[in-house]
Amino acid sequence: MSEVLVLAGAEESPLRDLAAYREAGGYLQLERARAMSPQAVTQELIESNLRGRGGAFFPMGRKASFIPTPDKVAKPIYLTVNADESEPGTFKDREIMLRVPHRVIEGCLIAAHAIQSKHVYIYVRGEYLAEYESLQAALGQARDAGILADVAIVIHRGAGAYICGEETALLESLEGKRGQPRSKPPFPAISGLYASPTLINNIETITTVPKVLEVGPAAYAEIGAPPDSTGTRVFCLSGNVKRPGAYELPHGITVRHLIEEVGGGVTEGRTLKAVMMGGSSFPVMTPGDLDTKLDADSLGKKGYFIGSGVVSVVDDKTCIVQFALRIAQFYMHESCGKCTPCRVGTRWLVQLLRAVEAGTASEQDLEVLLDVCDRIIGKCLCVLGDSAAMPVASCVTKFRDEFAAHLAQGGCPFGHDSTLDGLFAPVDQHAHVAVEV
Amino acid sequence: MSELRDEIEQVRRDYPAAAHSAVLPALRLAQEHYGWLSREAFEEVADALDLTPAYCMSVASFYDMFHLKPVGRHMVEVCTNVCCGLVNAQAVLEAFESELGVGPGETTADGEITLRAVECLGGCSTPTVVAVDRRYRQSVTPEQVPGIVEELRRV
Numbered sequence: 271m272s273e274v275l276v277l278a279g280a281e282e283s284p285l286r287d288l289a290a291y292r293e294a295g296g297y298l299q300l301e302r303a304r305a306m307s308p309q310a311v312t313q314e315l316i317e318s319n320l321r322g323r324g325g326a327f328f329p330m331g332r333k334a335s336f337i338p339t340p341d342k343v344a345k346p347i348y349l350t351v352n353a354d355e356s357e358p359g360t361f362k363d364r365e366i367m368l369r370v371p372h373r374v375i376e377g378c379l380i381a382a383h384a385i386q387s388k389h390v391y392i393y394v395r396g397e398y399l400a401e402y403e404s405l406q407a408a409l410g411q412a413r414d415a416g417i418l419a420d421v422a423i424v425i426h427r428g429a430g431a432y433i434c435g436e437e438t439a440l441l442e443s444l445e446g447k448r449g450q451p452r453s454k455p456p457f458p459a460i461s462g463l464y465a466s467p468t469l470i471n472n473i474e475t476i477t478t479v480p481k482v483l484e485v486g487p488a489a490y491a492e493i494g495a496p497p498d499s500t501g502t503r504v505f506c507l508s509g510n511v512k513r514p515g516a517y518e519l520p521h522g523i524t525v526r527h528l529i530e531e532v533g534g535g536v537t538e539g540r541t542l543k544a545v546m547m548g549g550s551s552f553p554v555m556t557p558g559d560l561d562t563k564l565d566a567d568s569l570g571k572k573g574y575f576i577g578s579g580v581v582s583v584v585d586d587k588t589c590i591v592q593f594a595l596r597i598a599q600f601y602m603h604e605s606c607g608k609c610t611p612c613r614v615g616t617r618w619l620v621q622l623l624r625a626v627e628a629g630t631a632s633e634q635d636l637e638v639l640l641d642v643c644d645r646i647i648g649k650c651l652c653v654l655g656d657s658a659a660m661p662v663a664s665c666v667t668k669f670r671d672e673f674a675a676h677l678a679q680g681g682c683p684f685g686h687d688s689t690l691d692g693l694f695a696p697v698d699q700h701a702h703v704a705v706e707v
Numbered sequence: 708m709s710e711l712r713d714e715i716e717q718v719r720r721d722y723p724a725a726a727h728s729a730v731l732p733a734l735r736l737a738q739e740h741y742g743w744l745s746r747e748a749f750e751e752v753a754d755a756l757d758l759t760p761a762y763c764m765s766v767a768s769f770y771d772m773f774h775l776k777p778v779g780r781h782m783v784e785v786c787t788n789v790c791c792g793l794v795n796a797q798a799v800l801e802a803f804e805s806e807l808g809v810g811p812g813e814t815t816a817d818g819e820i821t822l823r824a825v826e827c828l829g830g831c832s833t834p835t836v837v838a839v840d841r842r843y844r845q846s847v848t849p850e851q852v853p854g855i856v857e858e859l860r861r862v
Contacts, residue, residue: 358788
């Protein structure tokens with residue numbers, strides 16, 4: 271079964287008009303859900319085993335079930351939707367907001383009903399202007415048509431900070447603070463926005479909700495790679511591939527199928543060197559693993575992550591040290607500065623990788639690189655540090671020969687021919703903490 | 708009451724539980740009015756939200772899209788993260804540098820155009836992505852750069 275669900279009706283052109291969305295069956299599931307008890311809606315989500323599409327892959331229904339019912343708490347209950355999409359290689363949430371904004375709104379309203387919330391905040395990254403406008407227009411139409419009923423939906427725009435995609439940093443930002451992650455527990459389900467119970471879901475997850483109800487939880491649980499990776503996924507294919515794009519396909523297709531059949535293969539005349547799998551935050555995939563299925567279990571068995579559904583092709587014209595360096599620079603720039611291993615560690619990674627690239631590092635520095643990664647992973651409040659360390663460590667271990675070649679030659683074996691040559695970090699911007707490297 | 712103050716009062720209503728949640732939208736409005744966030748802009752935002760200017764500055768300094776120094780009338784932001792980089796974002800950035808005669812983070816001498824190199828803009832399937840006055844241009848090639856600059860100089 272390779273049915274399009276999340277982007278259904280918008281395969282050719284965006285489905286932005288309310289009447290057109292209704293013609294395609296839009297808002298029928300909201301009506302159905304509102305006729306059901308909130309617990310019954312949550313139960314359907316649990317049965318479908320719909321999992322979070324933001325990267326953590328947590329079962330959405332279970333997360334919703336953690337929210338206390340209004341009779342148990344004297345505080346408002348909040349739904350916050352995470353559309354702070356900033357993970358390098360990820361552009362699915364953007365496509366969703368542009369192409370099916372009403373399905374986003376319908377998903378929000380169904381989820382709000384499931385947790386008995388009257389307050390919804392959709393946090394959209396600040397750079398997404400057209401996406402904000404698309405969502406705002408759909409929201410206006412829905413409001414005018416009386417679809418929101420007594421639920422208030424507010425679109426809150428970020429202002430440029432990758433870390434605000436981390437759920438507790440998002441809450442801090444939504445409270446008008448610097449976006450620094452909180453210590454957990456307490457978890458947002460108990461103490462989230464304004465210390466109130468808060469459900470946080472990625473926008474793709476929320477947009478899948480109406481479709482889960484439409485096809486039915488049991489049928490949904492059959493799609494893709496059950497039992498754990500059910501349903502479809504809007505995969506983000508990019509990099510050195512002939513037909514990049516956002517492709518909604520069921521979990522369980524292989525990486526090779528996505529790159530070769532769907533994407534038309536690697537750019538003419540080039541060969542595949544690595545795949546940025548799941549996003550920039552995870553270990554890179556080597557060509558030998560291309561037949562791995564795109565589901566959490568199959569990827570997990572080989573040490574990979576499905577992340578936000580990113581498959582970015584890196585070809586043989588790319589220096590892997592430059593690739594690791596560019597990723598490390600990104601995390602150095604985006605580290606919020608709260609935890610020392612991440613704040614300092616990401617800088618060390620950049621310094622060491624620069625030395626490798628320049629050919630001035632020693633063999634021992636490669637061990638230091640791995641040691642620094644080890645001293646970051648699992649030692650911070652959030653996973654931003656891990657996200658810097660995992661791809662770097664994987665590049666060093668999987669492409670050790672190429673790292674060693676830099677040291678042996680006293681410089682980059684690609685000369686200035688690597689695609690990423692000279693691609694520096696955005697030094698002009700104020701990073702969250704002062705950058706002196 | 709000033710127009711900005713009116714707009715901030717308006718946006719404040721989106722956050723009935725806590726006015727400080729309106730800091731980001733209020734700072735954005737102030738920046739839209741003045742082009743950047745001056746000391747006066749911070750005072751105005753703080754006053755409208757019953758906060759201190761220092762608090763508003765501490766928040767603004769965390770976020771990349773707030774300008775704490777004056778910037779050009781137009782803004783050109785080139786994505787330089789890996790996905791655009793794999794398809795040669797560097798050449799696009801260099802084309803802007805030579806066309807404008809400034810480096811990333813700098814503004815042309817006439818105060819017209821600021822060039823920035825930015826992190827992933829989320830347009831990875833259409834590299835290179837360039838945000839021109841916040842609007843995304845996709846699949847931008849170095850050859851298109853003179854045309855974009857000329858367009859900006861005209862408006």
